[in-house]
Amino acid sequence: MRNIPIRILLTLSWINLYGSDHWAFQPITKPTLPLVRNKDWPMNGIDHFILAKLEKRGIPAPKPAEESVLQRRLSFDLTGLPPRGATKETSLLQQVEVLLASPHYGERWGRHWLDVARYADSNGLDENAAHANAWRYRDYVVQSFNEDKPFNQFLTEQIAGDLLPDNGNLDLRNKNLIATGFLSMGPKVLAEPDMVKLEMDIIDEQIDTLGQAFLGLTLGCARCHEHKFDPVTLEDYYALAGIFKSTTTMESLKRPTRWKENSIASPGETKLAEKHNTLVEAQNNLITAFRDKENQVLLNSGKFKKLPKKPNLHYPETIRKKLEKLLVDLKTLEESKPKLDSAMGVSDGKVTNLPVLHRGEPDLAGNVQARGFLSVLNIPNAKVPDENSSGRLELANWMASPKNPLTARVIVNRVWHWHFGKGLVPTPDNFGLLGDSPSHPELLDWLAAKFIEGGWSIKKLHRLILDSATWQMSSSAQSETVKRDPHNKFYSRAPIRRIEAEAIRDTLLLISGRIDTSLGGSTWDFENRKLVFNHTSKDSTSYNINRRSLYLPVIRNHVYDLFQLFDFPDPNIMKGNRSRTTTSQQALYLMNSSLVIETARKLAVDNAGNVSTKGIDRLYNQIFQRSAKEKEMEVGRSFMEAFTVNASPQERFQALAQCLICSNEFIFLK
């Protein structure tokens, strides 16, 4: 944080006094739509804000994109897959509805949230233990997006699901318990011998993640010192830390350390398991009684002064056989114990208020701080934690309050970011003083206000954005536009975006007819808590399934190579904006990986190596979802003709198919 730019140094002196004046801490108001000269351009409110700025800078009003471009953009945007069979008769808005209703929508947008939730199927760090139940949280997130769960409810469930009423509804209770997996998903130093440090590190990770994820604030800094830039005090930090100290995330902080998992079994299953336990116990008692009796017989026989070390060796043959049978039965019973489903998550622990620790050192404890929230975001009448519970529910309510100026702005900005590849606030995880200012502050507020009015519905927000001229504009621009808005800061043209790792793989599987689009569930057969990847540096995880990429295991410290190559985020930390890089290793992947080669081969077989222009046109439709232009057919034909003397028609066709997959049009969205 340091190496402070001069801009910041100049402002540092007044931050502590006036930090609360920062734009992001001000109440959300709903600005009126700005006036624009070009009355025909705007399709909805969003466009007024965008056009007003364009006009102010003399940037020409952007042109709309072609329909086929929009179809492709829309389909990837909402489902992460290319368009399939959308007919020209259906309007774009109808297509929006179809896609929003598709279960693939939740897979796409759930994955966005999983980036923020640092989702992983293993713990990482020294002891990379399997999170074999993490997928339940993943499915919960996907389902929440598909159901269009109000975002304030989504937030509350993840922070305090275990404390919500369920009226005896088992499914609801389980969902709420699974939701709290958000708090437990972070990497933990399971090898840490110092229990106090281990616990405080986990609490810190929770506070830092939820601060960035929901509030756009880096609260972790305040563990050791007053936040250097944001008005977050040490007292604020320990008020929050007390809430998580009063929460149980770990079942055991002692070696062997274990994270907590909540049982999500039905009462019937639990009862069955309990009954089974009594059977095991009864069998154990039986064996003990049997041994005691036979031992007494041994002693009474007078052959031994005291009981020999292994008395069973001295039992008569028949008795030994009887004992063996009893032991075998016990083993069978133990092995047939019904497995109870469980999910990573938290529960309330002993209610505790923490002392402020200067520099984060337990030796430098100051005054005890009552559990509470951030003083800079004072929400009138917010209920504060009491002595009866950890205070997570109060925290969640405080965060999800329509009066909290950050929560709605942060999520609205994230959704915008995921639609446009950049946020109105370019630093989606940091709305603090060091974050970038919004390019269109009024638009951000207008969207946030609409979002709250609309009951925190993400799908309504999508409709609003997708039905705007802003989202529907073309990516090509006149030179005048480029001159006046070189970095496209003002939305003078649609951004060109590379599709993500998951979309690349899913599309290749789809166009080669291999994809398995079944939904949800665990795809990874691995024993819970077993080390995935340790000592040997060998990871036996197989990625050899044709399910959508969302369902491939995310192994910390050893992310799947395709994902690594194409900017999948480091699952150790939350990340709201993925990088988008271009490297030569990506090129090698597209040239030589079996995924791409097999896709090209399937396409060639599918087209029976039809080197005619008709075959080329079909190939264009399969890969780019558009017809080939005359010129392109010509280029394709001459390429195939010239390609290697001895190649079969199918091989020529395969080579062309691969060229198209490697080309920019496949990997970029216009």
Add this chain to the structure above:
Amino acid sequence: MNDLIRNNELMLTRRLLFGRTALGLGTAAMAGLMNRGNQVLGANLNGGIHHKAKAKRVIYLFMSGGPSHLDLWDYKPKMQQMYGKDLPKEVRDGQRITGMTSRQKTLPVCPSKYKFTRQENNADGVWVSELLPHTATVTKELCVVHTAFTEAINHDPAITYIQSGSQIPGRPSLGAWLSYGLGSMNENLPSYVVMHARSRHAEQSLFGRLWGSGFMPSQHQGVLLRSQGDPVLYLNNPAGVTREDRRAQIDALSALNKAQHKRFADPSVLARIKQHEMAYRMQSSVPELMDLGKEPESTFELYGNDAKTPGTFAACCLNARRLAERGVRNIQIFHRGWDAHGNLAGEHGNQCKDIDQGSAALIKDLKERGMLEDTLVVWGGEFGRTPYCQGRLGKDNYGRDHHPRCFSIWMAGGGVKPGITYGQTDDYGYNIADVDGNMLKPQPDKDKWTPGTMHIHDLNATILHQLGIDHKQLTYRYQGRDFRLTDVHGHVVKDILM
């Protein structure tokens, strides 16, 4: 605006404006500097960006797991008198102990079973263990630092810390910082190459984070050069596809992309065309690199016959020299298995056999070729090992636990003073000490530095310094914050520089 997009744009702008400079291909940090207008580009900085560079490249021999300074470099004869006795409390002085020995009733002092000999260097000589006979022949080139230290006590945080400046994952690695700061000197090979050397005790996993780019764009991450299968993932054409086929495909692709470019008027699209060409070139440059056929027999006399077997440490060292010759700026070899908790005699013996001749050969080879003066070679692990025994203490075998308070590393070439030692530890090799043996308790502190010590931030600051980078000025803005490799810490240890 989005940091990454901005960065890419800056880089591209610089490329478009200046084409290829003496520095080679794009250096992202340079673009930022130039915008600030406070630096002059050119050969007078010898590749550096803040001041004249002494080293053009780094070869970092990383001993993963924590080699025992007490059995290799830090000679402590007085420990013999304390054999088997409990380590005095005042020596331990409240140091945290790992979960592995915290339940031991005693911490018996465990002197090294190995014989040390005093080797000549350019100062008062240096003690070297019998485990390193080859390295002992190049002590006139080495600067042996006895006072490296860290705070981390477990492997993962410690190795993440020394490699990225933070114990918490998510930051770019040293190599990524160098790639970001200095760019590449070669159009046919990546600027940061990582190798994993084979080890007989391959414990402690290695993972991408250690050479990753963290929050920087992934073009700065290390490229793993593998000894089995494709040397670079997906490098080789599938069976039946010839180089001519590939050329034809890439030409067609190029034509397609150029036609599309009119419709994709975007710098990242242009960059992508270049990356396909680079990939194509790597398909021949990497096999050429890996082909040792033209190396004379004398090379294998120097590096040992092991160097003929791909994946051995010696082979990696030879590759490192070949990479250095071909303009790769940043080369890192990871060798695992130094985590000797129970069977140090068995394991360290083998470990040293793995690395000794190759390390020494690399120094000699670079020296002979006149490359040592501008190549910085670094040897070391993430922490040291305890002077007390873990598990059973025997005369012939013992174990040692992790020890962060002091450990030994060496540096050579690249403007580092040759043939010296730096700093000293107490009679147990437990604490850093002053010349009179009094305990020093150095802390990483942005304002104060304790002479004679080298915190891992100091090490990283010093490495950057030799490459012409001021560690305080090389920053990367992410989520509104300017990050540095050395966080707020780090002091260049000028005492060891020429």
